[in-house]
Amino acid sequence: MIAQFFQIVDLGIKSLLVQKMRAGLAALGIFIGTSTVIWLVAMGEGVSYRAQQQILELGAKNVIVRTKEPNAGSEEEANSRVKAYGLLRADFRRIVENIPNINRAIPMRELKFELRLDDRTADTKLVGCTEDYLELNRLEIARGRWLSTRDRGEKVIVLASDTAKRLFPYENPIGRTIWVGSEFYTVVGQTKDRTASAAIGGSLDSRDYNLDAYIPIKTLRQRVGDLVMKRVGGGQGMNFVGEDVELSQITVEVEDIEDVDETAQIIETLLKKFHEKEDYAVVVPRELLRQAERTRTMFNVLLVVIAGISLLVGGIGIMNIMLATVTERTREIGVRRALGATRTDIIGQFLIETVVLTASGGLAGVLFGLSVGPIFRFVKKAVMTFSPDTLPPIVHELEPRIALWSVLLSLGISLGVGVAFGVYPARKAAYLDPIEALRHE
Amino acid sequence: MIRAQQADQPNAESFAFRVQDLRRTYFMKGETVHALRGVTFDVLVGEYIAIMGPSGSGKSTLLNVLGCLDRPTSGSYLLAGDDVAQINDYQLSRIRGRRIGFVFQSYNLLQQLNVLENIKVPLQYQGLIGKDANAKCRELAEMVGLGSRLYHRPTELSGGQQQRVAIARSLVNDPYFILADEATGNLDSKTTDEVLELFESLNANGKTIVMITHEDEVAERAKRVIRLRDGVIESDELNA
Structure with missing residues (x-):
């Protein structure tokens, strides 16, 4: 069972490698989507971490009454x-x-x-x-x-x-x-x-x-x-x-x-x-912290929505490619059906091929996303060297913080996109008439 | 039916398959096409039979029905005792994979796989990838004379070599019969001869072969020839 699964994965990789450029471009959409999630969330977390630190400086056990x-x-x-x-x-x-x-x-x-x-x-x-x-x-x-x-x-x-x-x-x-x-x-x-x-x-x-x-x-x-x-x-x-x-x-x-x-x-x-x-205001740093937490959550939701859209676009690209692939490989589908493949076998093959495509884009995106710290520091340093005044002070102090959930989420979404956008092309492949498919040039 | 009656009545196991009163009607754009109009014949285990006929004779339709790619409108198709005339798509797929070995005119090897992997494909769909699968595929590749090209891609092989890989692939599931569709149609006379010799030696080893062809030279090499015309059997003769 597992051996069979790996066989299909192996087949998927081989089939994708036939059209390296095309597969690469299709996966690029997912790559950008996943790395964007990780990058943006890391930046957002960096900003909110600083804000939290500043609030914590006020003391969580304090109530501050100020004249205004x-x-x-x-x-x-x-x-x-x-x-x-x-x-x-x-x-x-x-x-x-x-x-x-x-x-x-x-x-x-x-x-x-x-x-x-x-x-x-x-x-x-x-x-x-x-x-x-x-x-x-x-x-x-x-x-x-x-x-x-x-x-x-x-x-x-x-x-x-x-x-x-x-x-x-x-x-x-x-x-x-x-x-x-x-x-x-x-x-x-x-x-x-x-x-x-x-x-x-x-x-x-x-x-x-x-x-x-x-x-x-x-x-x-x-x-x-x-x-x-x-x-x-x-x-x-x-x-x-x-x-x-x-x-x-x-x-x-x-x-x-x-x-x-x-x-x-x-x-x-x-x-x-x-x-x-x-003429006074009562400030509770703990309340500020909670507000910051709420802001952060909202910000993260916003990021995830944006990232979701970019992954959706990537997914549509993937589906487009897979539909073209199915058309191109109609003959192969016919041959496989003649050799005993059931519709389920064909669906499995193309679905796994799509998931392999998105997962490799997703994995590459995660790796690139994880390198946000060094890359960001390098770019910041380079910009500071050439023109120190172009960056606003907040950027100077910003240190991206990678959130584990963003890594898992983006990887999960890229797999999900593979399944969601792979189903239609795979079903289309599976429901081809084997006789027509075999005759297809 | 002109076919000579065998002296001893064959029992059920000695039939590779039997078709009875096979009819296939297409409905296209309001027009009714009777592709097969009552075809009946039996094929015994170990036979080597050629099915001939001009285009439009119902040859392709018969091939599709025999290959379990299509269902007849009526009639029965007994394949090793089971009537497979009216079974569902899933069951047809299983039957194709287990009982029929396809050989196509244009070889139809999978381009992204090497020789060994191509031979293995039907095994995968039967879930028969055991430890001995590789050994079996290697053995078949050697039998068709490609033992030294196991890891070549189809594009690196000549037409004759590709067809021999396809024949090895058709044998890997130990099918009840090999269904060859114009198997030599794309080959020159020398390689045609080689491939036909391969079929003959397989037949000599007990393999049942059904060959669809329109070439007389190819049909002559079979032991029995069925000629179709207008969807019915015109003649059914044993070759001398």
């Missing part, structure tokens, strides 16, 4: 010089005091700020934070030290890697003093490079940590204050508007990952009581 600028409510509000909004220190206290099952809650205030040293300046994000901030955001110290409890209220600052590079291109910044607004701060540490994390609070950009500067939140409150004035316009119409924000963000870490969603709801309910306007 509310939509202008009344005209009076829109015209007022100083806008007060956002999370309050009172909110922080309420969260800490009322919400059970939380490990810790970490307040943070960040604002755009220019740091100066002599004639060098750096537009940084000045972050007022507590000692926990380092660990919470998985930052690492490159030199010096991080803020400690004793620094509360002191004029000390930790620079992120790019900030340090701008202010101290050549020197070691530790122990030096820099201008923060109108006061001197002592640099006590520098953090290592850190990859960006996912965007939160409605911003599209991912959070970049490398242009930060960190000072104790108490110092920020005492020395800089909550109110920040910005210059708007210039000349005659020059104007100042102020923003009065107490906290930019409260990160709440729960004890058990299962409590994340519930805690987020409680915080939302709690805050709603004290805020008239929608």
